[in-house]
Amino acid sequence: MCGITGIFRFEGNTEDLRTRVTHMTAALAHRGPDAWGTYTSRDVALGHARLSIVDLSMGHQPMDTGEFVISYNGEVYNYIELRQELQQHGIVFATHSDTEVVIKAYQVWGKNAFERFNGQFAFILWDKNNRQLIAARDRYGVRPLFVMKWKGAWYFASEMKAFDSLPGFRREYDIQHLFEHGLLWNTIGSDTVYKGIRTVEPGTYEIYTGKADPSVHRFYSLGCLPQEPPASFDEAKEELRGMLRDAVRLRLRSDVPVGMYLSGGIDSSVLALLTSQVMGERFKSFSVTFGDPDFDESSYQNEMVSFIGSEHHAARIDYDTVSENFLDVVRHAERPLFRTAPVPLFLLSKLVRENDIKVVITGEASDEILFGYDSYKELKLLQFWARSPQSAIRPLLIKRLYPHLRHYSDTKAYGLMKLYYEDFLDTFSNPLAGLNIRIRNNTVLAAALNKELGVKFNQDDLIDKVKATFPADYEHWTLLQQNQFLEMTTLLDGYLLSSQGDRMALGHGIEGRFPFLDHRIVERTFSWPDSYKLNGFSQKHILRSAFRGLIPASIIDRPKLPYQAPDLRAFIRNGKPVPLVEQYLSPEMIREYGVFDERFTARFLRRFSERSSHQVGYRDNMTLVFLLSAQIALYWARNPRQTSLDERQRIVDITEKTAA
Template sequence: MCGIAGILDATLDRAGQERRIRRMLATLTHRGPDGWGLYFDQGLALGHTRLSILDLAGGHQPMVSDRYVLAYNGEIYNYIELREELASRGLAFHSTGDTEVILKAFEAWGPAALARFNGQFAFVLWDRRDKRLLAARDRYGVRPLYVLRRGDQRCFASEMKAFDTLEGFERTFDMPHLFEHALLWNTLGDKTVYKDIHSVPAGTYEVFEAGRPFRRERYYEIGETNGRSPGLAAAREEFTALLEDSVRLRLRSDVPVANYLSGGIDSSVVTHLTARQQRDRFKTFSISFADGDFDESAFQREMAARVQSDHIEERVDYDAINGALGEAVYYGERPLFRTAPVPLWLLSKRVREQGIKVALTGEAADEILYGYDSYKELKLLEFWSRRRDSKLRPQLIRRLYPHLRHFRDPRRFGLMRMFYEGFLDTFNDDLCSLNIRVHNNQVLSNFFHKDHGLRFDRGRLLEETRRHLPPNFHSWTLLQRNQFLEMRTLLSGYLLSSQGDRMAMAHSVEGRFPYLDHRLVEKVFYYRDDFKLRGLRQKALLRECFDDA
């Protein structure tokens, strides 16, 4: 993992370029404390801060080939296989890591190379011959990349705080999109909560050249393969093999790799597979909470003992969360509507203190295997919409929300009325899966001053969402549509960014996510819904494939 920065401006001289790019990089040293690199061309400055993980001696950036210059943040996990394929075509290599593989892949295939990469990445690639810059981002938005527009100038950075160093620029809230972020925990499309700054969307690349408007191309979309589900036995075999191979690829590193262990099944399975493939004893890290209602340290310790890892716990209480909240907001770069990122900031700090740069996690299993309550809620709504007089309703809602029986305040039963009345009325809406989150977050609109002229408009929000849907969206099942929306809103815009990348990289720790191998995501997307959510049993396939974990 690394930090990248760039300035595309034909009016700047070399001295002006260097002064600005160095200031930008100074804000990104936490992403890459192991070295700096600079590159200059007419109208271009590129900078890179390095977190050395692969090819420790030879992977310095920006890396230059005969035609291209690359500043790159992330990992291409199948770089060994791609390197062999490219070498068979006669391309020569002078390093052993994945950075040069990207350069040679573009020499061989151009932008079509992106579809061949199995990884998490964001990079800018300068074409020295055509004086054209390409900015690309991985399929699911694991790694960040932002673009600032200032007249004819374009600036690029891994984090928006780098733009704060530019003379005459100050980040200003874009109030409508800040309001949108409050409702969805993300902004739609390429927008951010700041004016004039956009995010390169996941699964796309953008092309910039002087005198022309920028061009965006999508090279990947969730569910684009239009696959078919195998039978259950074949699905179990395929899923197990793909997840095992995903972990194998994500263990590729020239530095030690650890595991984050939450105590739940997602990270436990990844840790189990790590133990089967690692020859050496490895470290596991967990958060334990002083508040017993949230603490899962018993399960964490049990799993660590089973795999015989060196297990390290970070004990977190409310004072620790309060003390680190300001740091989490600074590194998160966007409003945080809950404190969940703070313990991850504290854990990553502990991980780095132990000398670890890379950690595997269980992120995204909830999205691809229907692990969130929203999947169960939608399944019940679908049942109720067909059988409005069913006597099973009370039993089902008690199974869905077992905690309701502990409430004595009648206002709590507004949740039940919301299901029985409000959501059933909009169930046929193609975006009904967003209703619950939008409804719950609507209270945040009260924090916006009336002078901003903002008001909650569900219709406008949903219409804007529809603009970003793929053509085959309406051919999917209700739960598949929910998965797409979860991955394009909550996952990419919050869990992988302000709660994921930013909290780990604040301490120079790279998170790796085996459940986000695109081969796995695409296959599982088209598995039958009941393989993933059997009755109300979530992540059924994962539990059945790894019942020994």
């Protein structure tokens, strides 16, 4: 995995361009600690920090084939097959890297090349003959790519901190976008929380020809691939096993050993089983264990470890580890967080690195594509209840929604839960589907923002903005399919794959690979009836059924735990904020940064001195992590860490003398 940077149409000289792109690349050295390089011509500069995984001796970047130069971050897993196909077209290859396959696929198939790629990628490609620059990103946004137009030039980078190295530039929040991020767990479309910085949207490529805005083209959206009619449930189970096995097989292609993350849940356990079957040899597995037994899943992890016989390593996390690493974690994430869960993932990638592994298989996205989230259950319940709103029986299902939460099964509190959900009966089927509840809960952040900034919550405006991102078929989908699209474009893209995924793994130079995000699986499962995935309230039903008897029943049948992490207990001790919180949420710093309301923050912190951490709910937890991380992210934007590169590791240094 790697870090990429680029500059286009810079009104300066080539040497200055080379210096700038080098500094930008230096800011991303953590993503590619093995080597780095730059390409510079009159109008374009590309930078690359490399983590060597495929074709270690060749495959250096930026890669220049004469007609094209690329700075590429990612893996196209089917590169072997594509290479063979291209060879049949008479294409000759100089390396065995997937990088060269990407360039030559573009050379032969042009923009139609992207839909042939099975994998995770972001790249910047300079087409010398046509004098155009292409910026592209994989279907689901596994790999990042940000763009900024600034002072007559376009700047590109895997992480926004690369922009901080530009003389005179400073990242500032766009408060409206920050608020939307708070409501949805992601900004909408190509927005980021920072002014003037965009993201290349997943599944799109952009063409830059000069100073004008780029043309944006979509090569993938959810549900776009035609599918055979759904198989019977039993056939679908068989199909799922086969597809997952093939997705794992492709993701084990690597010239360095591959390890895996084991959470103790069904998703990673299924992948561990398939990895051990495909690989046929012992591999290393990694997990997080919590000092506090309330959060610890090690018994399930150990069960799976002994079942597959992996060489297992665990990173143990306690409250201090969370608060001690939070500054670094937010520096990498570059945006506000909602949970502290990225911290364990950050420490896990460190442990993986220490054990000489660079690539890990991991179980993300199963909850999105197979309906594992509670939002799917909530919608199903509301849909059922709304057909007979007066029914006294239908809402009783609420008791089954969250049996682990005490106030949900308590008969008296049932009345209150019913009241709570009743409020969504009129709105759940609006285009925001399952996000309605998240938005409602997160609206508290409107009160947290500095009142002088004048940010207001307008649900209709938000709906319109989100609607603009919907694929053409959206309105023909079931409510649960719609919810899948929304979960994938908010939580998955804006948090799980980025703040908790790419940034935490690459913080220590580790590449994650996600078999559940093989687009063939996403598309096929999307076409199946909802009931295959959410049967009654049985979540990920088909996955459980398909692997019953193949992995331990205790893991298949374990009660699903809600997200739990020691957030509050890490930041509030005995009713008192820890020094990190004291510092970044102090009245002075709140005033200096001007993002949040002083009075709100003070009141909010006082709340914790009045009750124990067991008495505060999801929302307080989220609010605290959001406020703290938003302050810290801004601190890093204002005080970027100075980084440099070792000249001895520069393996590519191309300067095109003529006007390219």
